[in-house]
């Protein structure tokens with residue numbers, strides 16, 4: 161079973177500490193939900209895990225392999241995939257090309273289309289012409305074609321209609337049930353907590369809650385205080 | 394009129410070479426996001442490697458092959474500099490870096506090749522192919538034209554149909570996303586630099602005998618190259634192909650008109666100015682409203 165563990169992680173942006181000593185563990189088969197208000201450092205955290213920005217100190221360990229010093233491509237090969245914020249399709253390539261470009265020559269696209277059958281009829285459409293929901297499906301499908309062990313998903317629901325969001329949430333749950341370790345970053349908590357296992361709340365670069373999703377889902381006032389800090393207490 | 398036509402045809406081989414250089418410039422811009430001022434200088438390095446080997450007594454064909462390889466290596470070296478230190482920089486910084494590199498390469502190149510000291514540039518493709526309306530068309534002109542068309546079409550097909558081409562397109566659209574899905578972006582980028590270096594070297598070898606063949610003059614052929622790329626809006630290979638050939642023809646024609654013939658080197662500059670003004674017309678119109 162996959163174990164993705166992060167310890168004492170510190171990350172700077174433009175010389176300013178943004179992630180200040182974060183510990184987090186994500187296990188295969190589980191969705192770890194990472195919540196936090198705008199600017200808390202969620203995106204910075206994920207970007208440092210996948211290697212887009214360097215870490216200052218701390219460890220990023222995937223099943224015994226230390227990733228913190230590796231380039232993004234090497235982390236991907238080690239089994240880490242990252243669905244970035246903002247639906248990063250390759251806009252001038254078709255849906256199918258978007259999926260194929262990520263694929264090992266000896267693998268196929270069956271799993272991607274199994275996860276999102278609705279993409280089949282859009283396979284020859286340029287990704288830039290797809291709806292927001294479809295683009296998010298393409299990006300998620302693209303990130304799983306090589307069977308990663310860990311998938312980091314950043315704000316996949318922003319700007320999408322509720323019915324699409326629950327469709328995506330179901331797919332993410334399926335990925336976890338298939339054995340992946342999912343780290344799901346969301347600003348809007350309810351839906352994510354409903355499908356998640358473990359919850360973390362990040363505030364100003366530090367973890368201020370680490371516990372059960374169900375417990376947090378049942379206590380919105382507590383969550384509110386965690387988001388805003390002492391000011392709301 | 395006849396002499397104008399003759400002169401224009403004489404500009405054909407230069408035009409073919411400009412087209413190849415222009416397509417290479419777009420290739421570099423689209424795939425590794427650099428407006429590359431060192432393009433022709435990289436080619437010049439390869440050309441002079443060929444000349445040096447030839448002067449040392451190596452037969453022409455192997456000398457040409459070594460020269461192409463030297464161009465590829467020179468391109469690779471610039472690519473290493475750009476991918477090691479400037480991957481995250483914005484477009485204008487990268488362009489400025491290549492402009493600075495150009496100055497450095499010309500200085501070193503002039504020093505190593507003996508400044509204006511004349512070298513003998515062998516004609517790689519000598520002779521006259523046929524007569525067109527009484528004007529001789531050389532094999533050099535035919536070859537550069539065929540080569541430029543073939544290179545343009547090949548590039549398009551390569552990007553559209555191969556797996557590496559697909560990865561290159563992904564790299565050009567979203568470099569970070571490409572890297573995150575495990576595409577070997579650095580290797581691909583270095584490949585682009587090496588290939589354009591080798592191709593540029595070969596194009597310059599063909600037209601070097603027609604130029605004042607010192608290192609600086611060859612390096613400055615980047616100006617017509619960028620003019621051709623600009624005609625293709627740094628995206629259309631075919632438009633750059635046509636643009637490059639046209640610049641060659643105009644240059645040739647201008648050189649036949651007595652009083653202005655000394656200024657034929659200004660043709661690419663005028664083309665650049667015209668294209669830029671034309672491309673800005675929309676913005677002006679918007680401002681004026």
Ligand SMILES: Nc1ncnc2c1ncn2[C@@H]1O[C@H](COP(=O)(O)OP(=O)(O)O)[C@@H](O)[C@H]1O
Pocket residue numbers: 173174178196197198199200201202203204205
């Ligand atoms: N490129 C950057 N340079 C400097 N500071 C940044 C940059 N990107 C984000 N930040 C800062 O880092 C903090 C965390 O941002 P981010 O990780 O985007 O938060 P979140 O994803 O939780 O909204 C914010 O204070 C933001 O202003």
Ligand SMILES: [Mg+2]
Pocket residue numbers: 202203204245315
């Ligand atoms: Mg964010």
